[in-house]
Amino acid sequence: MERTIYIPNMADHAYSLSAALRAFGISAEALPEPDEETLLLGRKYSTGKECFPFIVTTGDFLKKVQEPGFDPDGAAFFMPLASGPCRFGQYSQMHRVFLDRLGHKEVAVISPTSEDSYAEIGGASLKLRIRTWQAMVATDILQKLLHETRPYEIDQGETDRVYKKALTKLAEAIEKGRNLVKTMKQIAKEVRQIKLDRRERKPIIGVLGEIFMRNNRFSNENIIRKVEDLGGEVWLAPVSEWVYYTTQRYKEDSVAEHRYLDILKAILQEKVQRYYEHRLEKPVKELLLNNEEPPITEVLHYSAPYLHFSFGGEAILTIGKAIDYINKGASGIINVMPFTCIPGTVVAVISKKFREDFNGIPFLNASYDGQEDASRLVRLEAFMHQARQYRDKKK
Ligand code: SF4
Structure with missing residues (x-):
C-alpha cells in the first residue's frame, strides 16, 4: 500500500x-x-x-x-x-x-x-533527486530574497505577501514539472516591484548554527524577525549548504576507502548541484548581495584554523560560514543552537578567539530550549547595538 x-x-x-x-x-x-x-x-x-x-x-x-x-x-x-x-x-x-x-x-x-549524501532520496530515480535538489536550492534563493528585501520595504507586509505567493508558485511549478528558471524569472519580476528605501544598508547579521534551530521560526522565537525589528538585515545560512557538505564528505570518505566509482559519483553530483544552483539563481542575482554560495571546500578551508576537518558536522560549517559572511560584509554573527547542543557548544567556546581574530565582531551564542527567557531579547538588543557600531567603524 x-x-x-x-x-x-x-x-x-x-x-x-x-x-x-x-x-x-x-x-x-x-x-x-x-x-x-x-x-x-x-x-x-x-x-x-x-x-x-x-x-x-x-x-x-x-x-x-x-x-x-x-x-x-x-x-x-x-x-x-x-x-x-x-x-x-x-x-x-x-x-x-x-x-x-x-x-x-x-x-x-x-x-x-x-x-x-542522501542517495536514498528518490531511490533509483535520478530525475527525482534532481527535482528535490532544485526545490531545495530554489527555496533557499526565495529566502535570500525575503531577507534582503523585507528590512527595506516601504509598505509594511508587502515582502511577506510577495514571498508567500512566490513560495506557492514555486511549489506548483515543481509539482507540475514546469521550467523552474522561468518561474524564478517571474518571481524576480514581482520582487522588483516592491517599493524599497535602500538609502542606507542596515547592519548585516549572519544567522548560523544548528540547521533545525536556525531555520525553525517557532523554535528560535522568530529570531530573524527580531533582528529586523531591531534594525538589522539577516543572512541565513542556506539549507543546501548541508547537502553540499555531505557530498564533500562522501567524496573524502570514498577517496580514503579507494571507492573509485563513488569518487566519480560524488564529483558528478557536486557539478550537477552547482549547475542547478547557478541556473536558478541567475534570474534574481542582481537583486541579491549575498548571491553566490562559495564552494564548500572554501567554507571548510576558512574553518580549518579553528577546527580540524575530521571533527565533522555543523560546527565547522558554522565557523566557516561566519568567515564567509564577514568577508562579504556582515557586521555580526549569531550562532543559534538548541540548549546543550554539542556542535553549538563547541562553536560557543571558539567564539571568544574568533571575535579577537575579527576585530571584535559581535558574536552572539543564542541557545533555546522552548522556555521563554526575557533576557534573550535584552542580549539581542545589546548585540544589535554593537553590530551597528561595528558597521559604522568599518564605514
Ligand atoms: S547535538 Fe542535538 S541539537 Fe545539536 S546538532 Fe546534534 S542532534 Fe542537533
Missing part, C-alpha cells in the same frame, strides 16, 4: 520538497509548523534529555498520529539522518522507539542518510 510521506516543517523547504515528491507520483505532505501543542506532546513523551529539535519533531509526529482519521498503515514520517559528533544520527531510531511504545508500530519512519 502506498504511504503518504509527512515532512517535518523545519522550514519552508518542507513545501517545495513535498511538491517534488508529488511530481513523481509519491503522496507527500508538509506537516504544519510546530506550535505549543507540539511542544506539550514532545515533552510529555520524551525524557527531557533529548535535543530540542528531536522533542519538536516528536511532538509534530505525535500530533499527526492523534489526528482523527489518521491512517497508520498509510503513513510514513520523513527523518533524514546524519553521522557526526552528535546525536542527530539517533533521531530516527528514537522516533521508531517512541512510536512503537505508543502503539504506532504500523507507522513507517523513512531515513535517508548523509553517509551516501
Whole structure:
C-alpha cells in the first residue's frame, strides 16, 4: 500500500520538497509548523534529555498520529539522518522507539542518510533527486530574497505577501514539472516591484548554527524577525549548504576507502548541484548581495584554523560560514543552537578567539530550549547595538 510521506516543517523547504515528491507520483505532505501543542506532546513523551529539535519533531509526529482519521498503515514520517559528533544520527531510531511504545508500530519512519549524501532520496530515480535538489536550492534563493528585501520595504507586509505567493508558485511549478528558471524569472519580476528605501544598508547579521534551530521560526522565537525589528538585515545560512557538505564528505570518505566509482559519483553530483544552483539563481542575482554560495571546500578551508576537518558536522560549517559572511560584509554573527547542543557548544567556546581574530565582531551564542527567557531579547538588543557600531567603524 502506498504511504503518504509527512515532512517535518523545519522550514519552508518542507513545501517545495513535498511538491517534488508529488511530481513523481509519491503522496507527500508538509506537516504544519510546530506550535505549543507540539511542544506539550514532545515533552510529555520524551525524557527531557533529548535535543530540542528531536522533542519538536516528536511532538509534530505525535500530533499527526492523534489526528482523527489518521491512517497508520498509510503513513510514513520523513527523518533524514546524519553521522557526526552528535546525536542527530539517533533521531530516527528514537522516533521508531517512541512510536512503537505508543502503539504506532504500523507507522513507517523513512531515513535517508548523509553517509551516501542522501542517495536514498528518490531511490533509483535520478530525475527525482534532481527535482528535490532544485526545490531545495530554489527555496533557499526565495529566502535570500525575503531577507534582503523585507528590512527595506516601504509598505509594511508587502515582502511577506510577495514571498508567500512566490513560495506557492514555486511549489506548483515543481509539482507540475514546469521550467523552474522561468518561474524564478517571474518571481524576480514581482520582487522588483516592491517599493524599497535602500538609502542606507542596515547592519548585516549572519544567522548560523544548528540547521533545525536556525531555520525553525517557532523554535528560535522568530529570531530573524527580531533582528529586523531591531534594525538589522539577516543572512541565513542556506539549507543546501548541508547537502553540499555531505557530498564533500562522501567524496573524502570514498577517496580514503579507494571507492573509485563513488569518487566519480560524488564529483558528478557536486557539478550537477552547482549547475542547478547557478541556473536558478541567475534570474534574481542582481537583486541579491549575498548571491553566490562559495564552494564548500572554501567554507571548510576558512574553518580549518579553528577546527580540524575530521571533527565533522555543523560546527565547522558554522565557523566557516561566519568567515564567509564577514568577508562579504556582515557586521555580526549569531550562532543559534538548541540548549546543550554539542556542535553549538563547541562553536560557543571558539567564539571568544574568533571575535579577537575579527576585530571584535559581535558574536552572539543564542541557545533555546522552548522556555521563554526575557533576557534573550535584552542580549539581542545589546548585540544589535554593537553590530551597528561595528558597521559604522568599518564605514
Ligand atoms: S546538532 Fe545539536 S541539537 Fe542537533 S542532534 Fe546534534 S547535538 Fe542535538
